Amino acid sequence: MVKNTPVVVIGASGFIAKNVRKYLSKNNIKLISISRKNFKKFKNETKIITKNYDEKIILPKLKNSEVLIHLVGIGKQTINDDYNLTNTEFTKKIIDLCKKSKIKKIIYFSGLGVSKNTTLGYFISKYKAERQIIDSDLDYVIFRPSYIVGKDDSFTKYLKQQIKTGQINIPGSGNYSIQPIYIDDVSQIIFNVITQSKQSKMILDLVGSESITFKKYIKEFSSRTNTKIKKINLEIVYHKAISEPQSEFGVDDLNLLIGNFKGNHKKLKNTFKIQFTSIRKLLKSGSLL
Numbered sequence: 001m002v003k004n005t006p007v008v009v010i011g012a013s014g015f016i017a018k019n020v021r022k023y024l025s026k027n028n029i030k031l032i033s034i035s036r037k038n039f040k041k042f043k044n045e046t047k048i049i050t051k052n053y054d055e056k057i058i059l060p061k062l063k064n065s066e067v068l069i070h071l072v073g074i075g076k077q078t079i080n081d082d083y084n085l086t087n088t089e090f091t092k093k094i095i096d097l098c099k100k101s102k103i104k105k106i107i108y109f110s111g112l113g114v115s116k117n118t119t120l121g122y123f124i125s126k127y128k129a130e131r132q133i134i135d136s137d138l139d140y141v142i143f144r145p146s147y148i149v150g151k152d153d154s155f156t157k158y159l160k161q162q163i164k165t166g167q168i169n170i171p172g173s174g175n176y177s178i179q180p181i182y183i184d185d186v187s188q189i190i191f192n193v194i195t196q197s198k199q200s201k202m203i204l205d206l207v208g209s210e211s212i213t214f215k216k217y218i219k220e221f222s223s224r225t226n227t228k229i230k231k232i233n234l235e236i237v238y239h240k241a242i243s244e245p246q247s248e249f250g251v252d253d254l255n256l257l258i259g260n261f262k263g264n265h266k267k268l269k270n271t272f273k274i275q276f277t278s279i280r281k282l283l284k285s286g287s288l289l
């Protein structure tokens, strides 16, 4: 559908955006990518740099776009950058921008575990962002991702660094599960949403085919190396997360892990009918080790 009209990507220099933009560009999708900082642009891409998403800068450049991929979000708060501002209020601003520029559809990345019954601040901000999109009269596909894995996601980078030190620390028992999905599968799914225009007003869990305990994931990840895996008492890890802003796990990283969320992969598979990368293949592809 939109092969000839540019797709707008916001939060362009983030992990998912970088990978998705590369994939879309390779597949001849024109892009208008927006970020607060400078970034390397791909073929078919127009770049907009704006610190505060100033409409005066953005609006004149958004012509004929039909779809916007919303990849702005934070998973850790500071006094300048909190969940309400960046996840919820910013989404309101983007909906406004879509309406003014006649963009018809938003693809939004929420989070696995978001629901109307949630009590977590992070999920509440994402839930409210979802509601604003749903109530906006725009068309939408809302994804609720588990952990998205690639060469350059922050968690994989962290694990690679830990391997170099000879030890990976895991919070608590490590018996809670994740349901990772490979970034290339995510890019393909986004491409399908853009080109097929079949998915309308949908909320989908963005999860791989298998759940795996965190402990097992780390074990497999480091299996070809000589790395010790050490369980760290959860109380100690939480304390560090609360008192040291730079700690490897933030409070909400821990909440999401311990939350043990499972997603509906079958619905995702039935919707997109793509070949998903298995965890085994994802870990053993060599790209991660």
Ligand SMILES: NC(=O)c1ccc[n+]([C@@H]2O[C@H](COP(=O)([O-])OP(=O)(O)OC[C@H]3O[C@@H](n4cnc5c(N)ncnc54)[C@H](OP(=O)(O)O)[C@@H]3O)[C@@H](O)[C@H]2O)c1
Binding pocket: 010, 011, 012, 013, 014, 015, 016, 017, 034, 035, 036, 037, 070, 071, 072, 073, 074, 075, 081, 086, 090, 109, 110, 111, 112, 144, 145, 146, 147, 148, 149, 153
């Ligand atoms: N990666 C995952 O496994 C995962 C799982 C669940 C949900 N998600 C969601 O997917 C989205 C993208 O994730 P990601 O992993 O690509 O994250 P990321 O690498 O941290 O990218 C997020 C981007 O958001 C933009 N951003 C952050 N604060 C902002 C602010 N105050 N104003 C404007 N832009 C701001 C930044 O874009 P610029 O620097 O380009 O301005 C940043 O690069 C997020 O909403 C995240 O919550 C990701």
